[in-house]
Amino acid sequence: MASVTIDQVRKQYGAVPVIHDISMNIEDGEFVTLVGPSGCGKSTLLRMLAGLEDISGGEIRIGGRVVNDVAPKERDIAMVFQSYALYPHMTVAENMGFALKLKGEDRATIEKSVREAADILALAPLLDRLPKQLSGGQRQRVAMGRAIVRQPQVYLFDEPLSNLDAKLRVTMRAEIKDLHQRLKTTTVYVTHDQIEAMTMADRIVVMRGGKVEQIGKPLELYDRPANTFVATFIGSPAMNLFEGSIMDSLFVTRDGVGLPMPADYRGAMAEVYGIRPEHLTISETGVPATVVVVEPTGSETHVLVKLGSADANLVLKDRVDLQPGQPVQVAPDRAKLHLFSAQGIRVN
Amino acid sequence: MSDLAIPTLQAEAQRERSAIGSLRLIQTACILVIALVIVSPLFMLLIASLKDDRFQILADMGSFRAFWVSNPTLSNFAEVSNLSGELAFGRYLLNSLFILGCTVGAGLIVNSMAGFVLAWGTLRGRALVLSLVIALYVIPQESIIMPLVIMVSRAGMTDTFAVQIVPWVASPLYIFLFYQFFAQLPKELFEAAEMDGASVFRIYRSIFLPLSLPALATVSILMGIESWNQYLWPILVTQTDYARPIAVAIATFFGQDSIYWDRAMAASVLMMIPILALYLAFQRWFVSSFVGSAVKG
Numbered sequence: 228m229a230s231v232t233i234d235q236v237r238k239q240y241g242a243v244p245v246i247h248d249i250s251m252n253i254e255d256g257e258f259v260t261l262v263g264p265s266g267c268g269k270s271t272l273l274r275m276l277a278g279l280e281d282i283s284g285g286e287i288r289i290g291g292r293v294v295n296d297v298a299p300k301e302r303d304i305a306m307v308f309q310s311y312a313l314y315p316h317m318t319v320a321e322n323m324g325f326a327l328k329l330k331g332e333d334r335a336t337i338e339k340s341v342r343e344a345a346d347i348l349a350l351a352p353l354l355d356r357l358p359k360q361l362s363g364g365q366r367q368r369v370a371m372g373r374a375i376v377r378q379p380q381v382y383l384f385d386e387p388l389s390n391l392d393a394k395l396r397v398t399m400r401a402e403i404k405d406l407h408q409r410l411k412t413t414t415v416y417v418t419h420d421q422i423e424a425m426t427m428a429d430r431i432v433v434m435r436g437g438k439v440e441q442i443g444k445p446l447e448l449y450d451r452p453a454n455t456f457v458a459t460f461i462g463s464p465a466m467n468l469f470e471g472s473i474m475d476s477l478f479v480t481r482d483g484v485g486l487p488m489p490a491d492y493r494g495a496m497a498e499v500y501g502i503r504p505e506h507l508t509i510s511e512t513g514v515p516a517t518v519v520v521v522e523p524t525g526s527e528t529h530v531l532v533k534l535g536s537a538d539a540n541l542v543l544k545d546r547v548d549l550q551p552g553q554p555v556q557v558a559p560d561r562a563k564l565h566l567f568s569a570q571g572i573r574v575n
Numbered sequence: 576m577s578d579l580a581i582p583t584l585q586a587e588a589q590r591e592r593s594a595i596g597s598l599r600l601i602q603t604a605c606i607l608v609i610a611l612v613i614v615s616p617l618f619m620l621l622i623a624s625l626k627d628d629r630f631q632i633l634a635d636m637g638s639f640r641a642f643w644v645s646n647p648t649l650s651n652f653a654e655v656s657n658l659s660g661e662l663a664f665g666r667y668l669l670n671s672l673f674i675l676g677c678t679v680g681a682g683l684i685v686n687s688m689a690g691f692v693l694a695w696g697t698l699r700g701r702a703l704v705l706s707l708v709i710a711l712y713v714i715p716q717e718s719i720i721m722p723l724v725i726m727v728s729r730a731g732m733t734d735t736f737a738v739q740i741v742p743w744v745a746s747p748l749y750i751f752l753f754y755q756f757f758a759q760l761p762k763e764l765f766e767a768a769e770m771d772g773a774s775v776f777r778i779y780r781s782i783f784l785p786l787s788l789p790a791l792a793t794v795s796i797l798m799g800i801e802s803w804n805q806y807l808w809p810i811l812v813t814q815t816d817y818a819r820p821i822a823v824a825i826a827t828f829f830g831q832d833s834i835y836w837d838r839a840m841a842a843s844v845l846m847m848i849p850i851l852a853l854y855l856a857f858q859r860w861f862v863s864s865f866v867g868s869a870v871k872g
């Protein structure tokens with residue numbers, strides 16, 4: 228196992244910069260997810276860790292060793308690809324044992340390691356099958372098995388679950404997390420799915436446009452997003468944001484709706500008011516709004532209302548009897564609100 | 576409204592169906608005629624090779640008796656299948672088979688390696704090399720054959736097997752075929768093997784080559800046919816029976832004043848059998864790999 232340090236790493240394709248001076252420190256045994264919208268450079272960063280892409284600037288250290296110019300196979304890392312990249316002509320056992328065979332391990336050792344990994348992943352009955360004879364979830368597990376067998380210092384995952392259906396994705400998510408808790412190997416996991424990032428990670432790195440927006444524990448990001456991008460990217464349905472300005476003890480939106488503020492707010496000028504859907508409630512003391520859509524999910528109810536001309540999402544724990552067009556009053560929990568500057572930087 | 580519409584639709588569908596049916600019939604008839612035109616000379620050849628009397632063969636040509644033999648005999652084959660001396664078609668056949676085996680064997684290795692490196696190597700200027708290779712394909716063999724003959728005779732290579740194998744091993748067409756096949760395999764496969772610790776050669780040998788069976792089959796057949804039918808080159812570089820291939824030897828029949836048609840036919844059948852067997856054995860591969868490379872290419 229090893230720590231990973233990314234120090235002012237840059238990447239450009241020709242003259243086009245794709246990664247701008249990214250720095251972070253990943254502790255030994257930590258599970259870190261890189262999350263961000265498609266095209267933000269997550270895969271590129273991961274592939275630089277793997278050694279599959281050259282680094283245009285900066286330094287990457289794995290276990291204290293600078294690996295900028297070290298070949299992928301000498302970095303002692305294993306990668307699970309989005310497409311799994313199983314060798315189609317090899318059986319599951321051969322796929323998993325290939326790396327050890329290349330290392331020159333003897334047959335018995337390879338067989339033993341493959342069997343151990345297969346037991347961990349419940350692949351033992353499938354060892355003689357070819358990849359094309361496996362389901363998507365099984366292929367995914369073989370791809371992980373291929374990584375486990377090598378007992379590397381670091382695991383790299385690039386959107387490993389995105390080819391699976393929603394239900395299997397949830398199962399595999401738990402399986403990968405469980406595996407990490409057992410093996411305790413440093414893991415860097417790329418995903419564009421914020422729920423995956425939230426549920427699996429020790430720490431999340433939110434990226435956008437080749438830059439890091441925020442690094443932190445999942446609930447830290449949720450409770451104190453550093454800017455409006457992180458605020459809306461993490462959490463579903465997304466945080467409600469209203470533009471406007473502070474007047475006396477109220478935040479007045481563009482439409483003239485006055486939202487309550489904490490009594491003791493002393494921050495800088497806030498021009499964006501953020502509140503998560505579950506921190507809005509229907510209450511007689513609230514501000515007037517109109518119901519647009521009601522979506523019961525069973526466990527909770529999602530309600531879309533109009534506050535002036537702005538949309539606001541509510542997530543209510545109770546079942547409510549609301550009709551579209553019905554006037555209601557919504558009240559934000561003023562202890563849970565988020566205030567941002569005009570540039571979208573958090574100010575409270 | 577609907578009462579009226581439905582019968583009309585049905586009638587239309589029926590008319591369409593019968594139109595398709597008669598189209599099928601015409602297609603089938605056309606294919607049959609084409610097949611007959613292609614197969615009948617081969618059949619005639621086979622029949623003639625079983626007739627003992629060379630004058631009778633000539634007399635039968637041009638009538639339906641060309642397709643019939645009343646008392647078939649293998650004596651023609653026995654006469655030409657010697658391993659040495661005159662009419663040593665047994666030897667020529669073995670020569671041709673040996674040349675084919677070596678050419679195809681070496682060709683598969685050399686061309687697939689070149690194609691792999693062009694598709695996946697890190698060599699600078701790969702694109703340039705590739706376009707040069709493709710440009711080479713434009714040059715017809717015949718235009719460089721005299722300089723080549725002079726080269727090999729200076730090198731003292733005339734009348735050897737090597738001289739009939741080596742020049743045909745590497746070929747722009749087959750390099751390109753392999754290049755195209757390898758290039759369409761996913762990048763992750765290469766990278767996964769790289770991370771597993773495989774060298775570039777190992778990736779070629781253990782991952783990409785085993786996956787390229789369709790390309791290997793296509794190239795084997797094309798190279799095999801090309802090698803089997805080599806004529807001009809072996810005429811120029813062979814002088815004795817030692818390495819003479821069957822295609823050249825057969826031609827000697829037709830240079831004589833009085834042609835032994837019976838033996839010529841038997842020798843021709845001998846020459847056809849291996850390549851026909853090769854084709855029939857790989858036929859399914861051949862077609863599917865051509866389609867495959869066309870679709871994916």
Ligand SMILES: Nc1ncnc2c1ncn2[C@@H]1O[C@H](COP(=O)(O)OP(=O)(O)O)[C@@H](O)[C@H]1O
Pocket residue numbers: 240245263264265266267268269270271272
């Ligand atoms: N080989 C390449 N050449 C040029 N641009 C590339 C290349 N690979 C990726 N990019 C660009 O780099 C950016 C980040 O890509 P990527 O890391 O794959 O994003 P993500 O994995 O976050 O979706 C994208 O804008 C993409 O177009």
Ligand SMILES: [Mg+2]
Pocket residue numbers: 269270271386
């Ligand atoms: Mg990606």
